[in-house]
Amino acid sequence: MDKPVTGTKKVFMTGNETVAWAALAAGADIMFGYPITPQNEIMHYWTRLGTKYGRDFLQTEDEISAGFTVCGAIIAGKKAFTATAGPGNTLMQEPFSMAEAMRLPTVAIIQQRGGPSSGTVIYSQQEVTLTTYGGNGEGHRIVYSTATHQEIYDYTIKAFNNAWKYRFPTFVLGDGYQAKMREPLEIYDPEARNIEMVIPSPLVGLPGRIGIEREPQHLCNIYSLEDELYEVVLQLQAEYDRMAPELEEYQCRECDDAEILVVSHGVVSRSADDAVRFLRAQGIKAGAFRPITLRPFPGRALREILQTGVKKMLIVESAYGQLARLLQQEIYGENVPVETLLMPGVGIIDADIISKVKSLIH
Amino acid sequence: MAVNRALELLRSSKKVTLVDLDFVEPFYTLRGLKPFLQEQGLTVIAWGREDSFGLGETGSLVTPPARWAMWRSGDIILDVGYGAHGAASLNLVEGALESEELKVWAVINTARPMTSTVGDIVDYVQGLQRVDGLINNSHLGDLTTIEFVAEGLLIVRKAAKILNLPVIYTAVEKRLEPELPVADLGPSPVKVISRYMPAARW
Amino acid sequence: MIQPDMPRTWYAPTKPHKFCPGCGHPLILKALGEAIDELGIQNRTVYGCDIGCSLLSWNFFALDSTQTHHGRTTPVMVGMKRARPELICVGYMGDGGGYSIGSQHLVNSAIRNEKITLILANNTNYAMTGGQLAPTTLPGQKTETTPFGRDPELTGHPTMGPEMISSITGEGAYVARGTVAKYRQLKGFIKKALQNQIEGNGFSFVEALSTCPTNWRTNAKQTWNWLEDKMGAFYPVGELKSPFRKEG
Numbered sequence: 001m002d003k004p005v006t007g008t009k010k011v012f013m014t015g016n017e018t019v020a021w022a023a024l025a026a027g028a029d030i031m032f033g034y035p036i037t038p039q040n041e042i043m044h045y046w047t048r049l050g051t052k053y054g055r056d057f058l059q060t061e062d063e064i065s066a067g068f069t070v071c072g073a074i075i076a077g078k079k080a081f082t083a084t085a086g087p088g089n090t091l092m093q094e095p096f097s098m099a100e101a102m103r104l105p106t107v108a109i110i111q112q113r114g115g116p117s118s119g120t121v122i123y124s125q126q127e128v129t130l131t132t133y134g135g136n137g138e139g140h141r142i143v144y145s146t147a148t149h150q151e152i153y154d155y156t157i158k159a160f161n162n163a164w165k166y167r168f169p170t171f172v173l174g175d176g177y178q179a180k181m182r183e184p185l186e187i188y189d190p191e192a193r194n195i196e197m198v199i200p201s202p203l204v205g206l207p208g209r210i211g212i213e214r215e216p217q218h219l220c221n222i223y224s225l226e227d228e229l230y231e232v233v234l235q236l237q238a239e240y241d242r243m244a245p246e247l248e249e250y251q252c253r254e255c256d257d258a259e260i261l262v263v264s265h266g267v268v269s270r271s272a273d274d275a276v277r278f279l280r281a282q283g284i285k286a287g288a289f290r291p292i293t294l295r296p297f298p299g300r301a302l303r304e305i306l307q308t309g310v311k312k313m314l315i316v317e318s319a320y321g322q323l324a325r326l327l328q329q330e331i332y333g334e335n336v337p338v339e340t341l342l343m344p345g346v347g348i349i350d351a352d353i354i355s356k357v358k359s360l361i362h
Numbered sequence: 363m364a365v366n367r368a369l370e371l372l373r374s375s376k377k378v379t380l381v382d383l384d385f386v387e388p389f390y391t392l393r394g395l396k397p398f399l400q401e402q403g404l405t406v407i408a409w410g411r412e413d414s415f416g417l418g419e420t421g422s423l424v425t426p427p428a429r430w431a432m433w434r435s436g437d438i439i440l441d442v443g444y445g446a447h448g449a450a451s452l453n454l455v456e457g458a459l460e461s462e463e464l465k466v467w468a469v470i471n472t473a474r475p476m477t478s479t480v481g482d483i484v485d486y487v488q489g490l491q492r493v494d495g496l497i498n499n500s501h502l503g504d505l506t507t508i509e510f511v512a513e514g515l516l517i518v519r520k521a522a523k524i525l526n527l528p529v530i531y532t533a534v535e536k537r538l539e540p541e542l543p544v545a546d547l548g549p550s551p552v553k554v555i556s557r558y559m560p561a562a563r564w
Numbered sequence: 565m566i567q568p569d570m571p572r573t574w575y576a577p578t579k580p581h582k583f584c585p586g587c588g589h590p591l592i593l594k595a596l597g598e599a600i601d602e603l604g605i606q607n608r609t610v611y612g613c614d615i616g617c618s619l620l621s622w623n624f625f626a627l628d629s630t631q632t633h634h635g636r637t638t639p640v641m642v643g644m645k646r647a648r649p650e651l652i653c654v655g656y657m658g659d660g661g662g663y664s665i666g667s668q669h670l671v672n673s674a675i676r677n678e679k680i681t682l683i684l685a686n687n688t689n690y691a692m693t694g695g696q697l698a699p700t701t702l703p704g705q706k707t708e709t710t711p712f713g714r715d716p717e718l719t720g721h722p723t724m725g726p727e728m729i730s731s732i733t734g735e736g737a738y739v740a741r742g743t744v745a746k747y748r749q750l751k752g753f754i755k756k757a758l759q760n761q762i763e764g765n766g767f768s769f770v771e772a773l774s775t776c777p778t779n780w781r782t783n784a785k786q787t788w789n790w791l792e793d794k795m796g797a798f799y800p801v802g803e804l805k806s807p808f809r810k811e812g
Contacts (some may be wrong), residue, residue, distance in 0.1 A: 034665070
């Protein structure tokens with residue numbers, strides 16, 4: 001069978017279409033999904049392209065089912081993924097919790113929309129708390145917050161590889177703007193770029209006769225005694241802490257001598273970069289810090305940057321404090337005063353950030 | 363493409379109506395542009411952003427005037443998106459599919475992976491059923507080079523030959539206009555266009 | 565030319581409504597409005613709608629109304645009715661909200677014989693989100709997530725909702741399937757479904773075969789063809805369960 005993407009190709013498409021191509025390139029075997037705006041087109045492209053490359057699809061009865069069918073396919077040893085948004089993301093927390101407990105490498109693309117409840121179908125950054133710490137667990141997840149279509153492609157492929165390598169539920173956190181805008185990017189065959197593609201393996205239906213060549217596999221996510229659970233959760237945390245340094249990613253623009261540090265993630269970081277460039281040209285010592293992994297959060301890196309003389313931090317997000325809370329738990333104890341520009345469900349442009357920074361300096 | 367064609371027709375001071383029939387990916391529709399286009403003198407049949415307020419998922423919605431667009435005088439441009447049903451979207455406009463005056467042009471961007479090869483374009487256009495011509499709109503947004511447009515044209519022309527359809531024109535954005543004289547974009551006409559869609563993001 | 569009046573229970577400030585030309589929803593909602601008028605229950609009826617095109621009806625009626633979540637209209641109306649039994653609780657949803665994400669609520673409410681009235685518009689697709697597969701999509705029908713036609717081997721056969729409900733619900737329930745192609749009959753079913761709740765007999769459910777030319781991409785003739793010949797042949801119209809004397 002042909003590879004869906006060979007070599008490298010310059011293309012122009014929407015974020016949703018990009019996800020479908022990336023999942024194909026990453027060798028995803030099956031997608032389970034349910035309609036919810038603004039991610040429907042991921043399913044539309046997957047159902048059209050998947051048949052050409054022997055990939056499967058099922059539209060489930062709802063998002064709870066989409067999450068659990070993904071878990072099932074993974075337990076059986078296939079690369080499975082789903083995509084959702086808003087209320088669908090809320091429903092998927094139950095299956096994601098099971099994935100956390102059972103170390104299942106689920107991959108989910110979240111295209112944030114306005115919240116809470118049905119909110120808007122458009123855009124927000126209001127699913128940060130949900131995607132990083134949703135469910136009844138401790139947030140043992142990998143969460144990538146993308147800002148460009150190139151990153152959607154790169155990180156969707158990375159999501160599959162890191163999910164299967166480290167065995168934590170992995171998320172690509174996009175939003176309605178990224179989903180629907182069209183941008184140029186390069187799609188490529190990851191193997192041609194020497195990216196190691198992880199081969200999936202099953203937890204059930206293993207080769208060998210039970211009782212003769214092997215023992216039966218008994219998987220669970222519930223324990224009888226408090227002490228048992230305690231050990232399990234500490235073990236999860238230890239694994240998570242061990243892999244965190246390998247996974248943390250961030251970007252820093254003009255941070256070295258920054259006095260005011262603008263912190264943002266996802267598409268807002270593009271506006272932050274533009275704002276910082278403008279402010280610097282005016283002689284204002286602004287810098288832009290952008291966590292790419294929201295989980296594990298690059299807290300250590302941020303602390304180091306804060307200690308180089310940052311006088312003030314401005315947290316900018318299209319939510320009411322979800323990034324701020326995430327960040328503040330990571331840098332607790334640092335003395336830098338924190339200001340915020342919080343615009344839940346609303347896009348943020350460089351002009352918004354520039355005027356806020358100027359108001360803080362004067 | 364539809365917006366540019368409508369504005370072009372408007373310059374010859376004709377009465378021009380632009381109709382939004384893009385359902386499947388409705389974000390990329392005329393809604394956001396409606397006020398601006400109406401200021402230019404265009405009649406735009408589409409829900410405005412404010413009208414769509416409160417309509418939740420705000421997916422596929424046809425406005426009643428869209429159904430009867432063909433009854434209007436002057437020039438009419440129907441902006442039809444894609445979908446599993448292809449050009450059957452024209453069924454929603456009374457008299458469109460049967461109309462002899464109506465020309466159905468498929469806009470092809472070879473930068474879109476599903477229409478980047480001759481074979482794919484042929485399959486795609488055949489899937490649309492009724493198509494009268496192809497437009498080469500090969501571009502990569504801000505990264506477009508004139509060479510890319512020309513390469514796209516070669517592919518589109520080969521597909522057009524197989525389909526026995528004309529290439530109506532090649533679209534080149536204003537930014538690249540200075541490079542036109544040396545570019546190899548013949549023999550089909552070239553139209554210089556402006557990209558309005560980023561403003562129409564939602 | 566004398567035109568029929570809008571039902572009094574329709575909310576005039578939100579007319580003309582925003583449903584697509586040729587959509588079946590306004591017909592169903594007219595039948596509902598007229599039935600409420602005729603039964604004189606406007607002031608104690610509460611209306612709930614789902615996500616999807618039914619959402620367009622959230623401010624459609626001169627009734628106390630609420631929007632809910634996708635598939636959750638049924639439990640919200642159940643909660644309302646259990647809290648205030650004197651209210652006439654009417655839930656409105658599509659084939660997705662009823663038979664897909666809402667199916668567990670529908671099934672369990674039917675089994676418990678909840679004394680609410682549910683009306684479900686069946687137009688064989690998820691319309692508002694762009695025309696994806698629905699439980700009631702017909703075999704071979706193209707949708708955005710079955711671009712090559714629905715294959716029952718892969719996605720099962722269409723859901724026969726009223727048939728399922730009537731076989732699991734309790735005594736005193738009313739279950740029917742109507743069609744916008746037979747307006748008077750549909751209105752009769754809806755009126756009985758409301759009367760059933762007024763009398764406190766049991767669960768009341770009406771599926772209405774409806775049209776979606778926008779997502780079917782059909783002109784007027786093709787639309788009625790699809791509704792009457794294709795859907796009509798697949799989904800039998802009539803009363804499946806009724807505590808009232810049978811009518812011809």
